[in-house]
Amino acid sequence: MDFLTDSDRPIYIQLSDWIADMIIQGAVKEGEQVPSTTEISVTCKVNPATALKGINMLVDKNVLYKKRGVGMFVSEGAVKILKEERKRDFQEAYVKTMADEAKKLGIGKKEIIAMIERSFEE
Amino acid sequence: MSVIRLDGVTKYFGKKAALDGVSAEFETGRIYGLLGRNGAGKSTLINSVCNRVRINKGEISLDGERLQENDKALGHIYAMSEGVNLPGDMRISSAFKVTGDFYPNFDNEYAGELAKRFGLDVKKRLGRLSTGYRTIAKIIIALSSGAEFIFLDEPVLGLDANHRELFYRLLVERFIDSGCCMVVSTHLIDECANLFEHVIIIDKGKVICSESAETLLNEGCAITGSAAAVDRFCKDMDILSQSSMGGIKSVYVRGRPESVPNGLEISKPDMQQIFVSITGGQEGEGDTK
Numbered sequence: 443m444d445f446l447t448d449s450d451r452p453i454y455i456q457l458s459d460w461i462a463d464m465i466i467q468g469a470v471k472e473g474e475q476v477p478s479t480t481e482i483s484v485t486c487k488v489n490p491a492t493a494l495k496g497i498n499m500l501v502d503k504n505v506l507y508k509k510r511g512v513g514m515f516v517s518e519g520a521v522k523i524l525k526e527e528r529k530r531d532f533q534e535a536y537v538k539t540m541a542d543e544a545k546k547l548g549i550g551k552k553e554i555i556a557m558i559e560r561s562f563e564e
Numbered sequence: 565m566s567v568i569r570l571d572g573v574t575k576y577f578g579k580k581a582a583l584d585g586v587s588a589e590f591e592t593g594r595i596y597g598l599l600g601r602n603g604a605g606k607s608t609l610i611n612s613v614c615n616r617v618r619i620n621k622g623e624i625s626l627d628g629e630r631l632q633e634n635d636k637a638l639g640h641i642y643a644m645s646e647g648v649n650l651p652g653d654m655r656i657s658s659a660f661k662v663t664g665d666f667y668p669n670f671d672n673e674y675a676g677e678l679a680k681r682f683g684l685d686v687k688k689r690l691g692r693l694s695t696g697y698r699t700i701a702k703i704i705i706a707l708s709s710g711a712e713f714i715f716l717d718e719p720v721l722g723l724d725a726n727h728r729e730l731f732y733r734l735l736v737e738r739f740i741d742s743g744c745c746m747v748v749s750t751h752l753i754d755e756c757a758n759l760f761e762h763v764i765i766i767d768k769g770k771v772i773c774s775e776s777a778e779t780l781l782n783e784g785c786a787i788t789g790s791a792a793a794v795d796r797f798c799k800d801m802d803i804l805s806q807s808s809m810g811g812i813k814s815v816y817v818r819g820r821p822e823s824v825p826n827g828l829e830i831s832k833p834d835m836q837q838i839f840v841s842i843t844g845g846q847e848g849e850g851d852t853k
Contacts, residue, residue: 450832452778453758480740487732488758489595489777490740 453488457496462524465505465516472516476506479514503527566592566627566640566712568613568745573622575608575769582608583619584769590745592712595735597760597777598749601843605769606749607646610715614643626713639667642711644702644719652691656701659690660708669710678704678734682727695722703731707738715747720755732756757835767843780838787821788814789828797821797828805841816841 461477464470476497477485483493497514500506505520517523544554568590575583583605590596600606611617613624615631615638624631631637650659656679664670679686682700693701699721706714716735720728736759739746750756763780765773773780784804787794791813802818816833824830833841 452781480737483740484733484736486758487729487736487756489761490736491761492758 454492454496454499457482457486457488457493458499461496461500462505465520466524466528468521470516472518472520474516475512476514476516566745568631568641568713569623569625569628570609570613571623571625573609573612573619573624575612575617575619577608581769583612585622586766586769586771588764588771588774590713590747592745593743594745594761595739595759596745596747597753597756597763598747598766599753599763599839600749600766604766604843606766607717608769609766610643610717610747610749611645613713613715614638614641616643616645640711641713641715642667642706642709643715643717644706645717646721648690648698648702650690652689654690655686656684656688656690657686659701659705660686663705663709667709667711671708671710675704675708678707681730681734696724696727699723700727703734707734710742711744713745713747715749717749718751719748720750720752728752728755732759735759753836753839754834763835765839765842773842777835781832781835782820784816784818784833784838784841785820786814786816786831786833786837787824787828788812788831789824793825793827797825 461470464476465472470476479490479493479497482488482497483490486493497506501508501514503523504517505523506514507517508514540554544550549557570586570588573583573586574581586605586609588609598606598609608617612619613631615633619632626634626637626640629637631641650662654662660670660672660675664672676686682697682704684697684700684704688697690698690701699719700723703716703719706716706719719735720731723731732755735746735748738744748756748759757777760777763773763775763777764771775783787798789797789812791808791811794813794815798815798817801815801821804816804818806813806815808814816837821830
């Protein structure tokens with residue numbers, strides 16, 4: 443599978459984001475099973491240790507949990523956890539960057555809000 | 565866990581040292597990438613481990629037991645090499661059987677299943693196979709050998725894209741099922757870079773890098789921009805390689821600066837680029853520190 447195309451980020455983070463995306467988009471629902479590390483490493487042709495590291499990132503965030511001998515499942519409340527994390531990232535990656543650039547260009551707060559409103563209407 | 569240890573292994577062909585004081589370790593439960601340019605010594609290293617060539621100096625051991633001339637210990641190691649070590653008029657099904665005589669854990673059923681998945685007719689004779697199918701036959705035997713250590717020397721030689729894809733999947737499957745040690749020597753680094761947990765690079769018979777894949781990938785970065793700006797910014801850095809086109813210059817440096825000035829771009833190189841830069845550039849020249 444060729445979703446691991448971004449060479450600038452470690453593979454395990456890309457894997458973790460890929461699973462997070464599936465959960466946010468509802469492709470895998472809360473309480474449902476996600477692909478095992480074996481399936482992931484075979485399908486994506488990555489080292490099983492890398493796949494495990496990606497999965498464990500989501501376990502640490504309480505997005506996934508392990509059922510012994512069965513596999514990995516999506517926790518209740520996983521979507522909420524992920525969306526809140528993405529919102530924080532959005533603030534960092536987009537809003538803060540935008541504000542910095544706006545200050546540089548001398549665009550005021552009101553002007554920015556007007557710009558955002560225009561973009562929403564388009 | 566079992567481990568094969570090479571300690572100061574040296575092998576001469578005439579006056580030329582094909583291996584020059586090589587020390588390395590291979591553990592079960594790991595996939596290794598064995599990388600090197602043509603003639604770097606990859607095949608000699610593999611052939612030394614499985615006792616196909618006699619080394620001149622050094623020690624090779626399996627869990628502390630000397631490997632040279634030790635048939636019992638060698639039964640834990642399977643090496644798929646460039647040549648076919650079986651007679652050309654032998655049928656593939658017989659090749660499976662013969663391998664099973666030497667490797668008691670050879671899985672004949674699994675071999676048959678793999679032959680089906682690759683579309684290989686086991687009634688065919690080895691000598692009649694195309695380059696691609698000869699490789700496939702060797703891959704099947706290696707993966708079915710049941711050995712604890714499987715060395716694969718250029719395992720995708722002549723394989724088309726679909727078969728390569730299938731091979732990588734099977735490699736991971738087999739690795740997970742058996743927990744064995746897989747050592748893959750290849751030129752197609754990009755295709756399997758993500759499979760490796762550990763990478764060993766040899767150059768002119770010496771190990772010049774032995775590193776976890778993650779460390780290797782995070783060790784350096786590429787900085788690109790106008791030649792003058794790149795030179796100014798990178799003047800105190802450890803530059804591993806550089807290339808330029810027109811006024812644009814790209815250097816690969818050790819470490820990663822926190823930020824770069826406007827106009828310069830920073831990117832993470834892939835394993836192929838790292839390999840090229842530490843083995844001395846595409847033309848075999850350049851900065852080889």
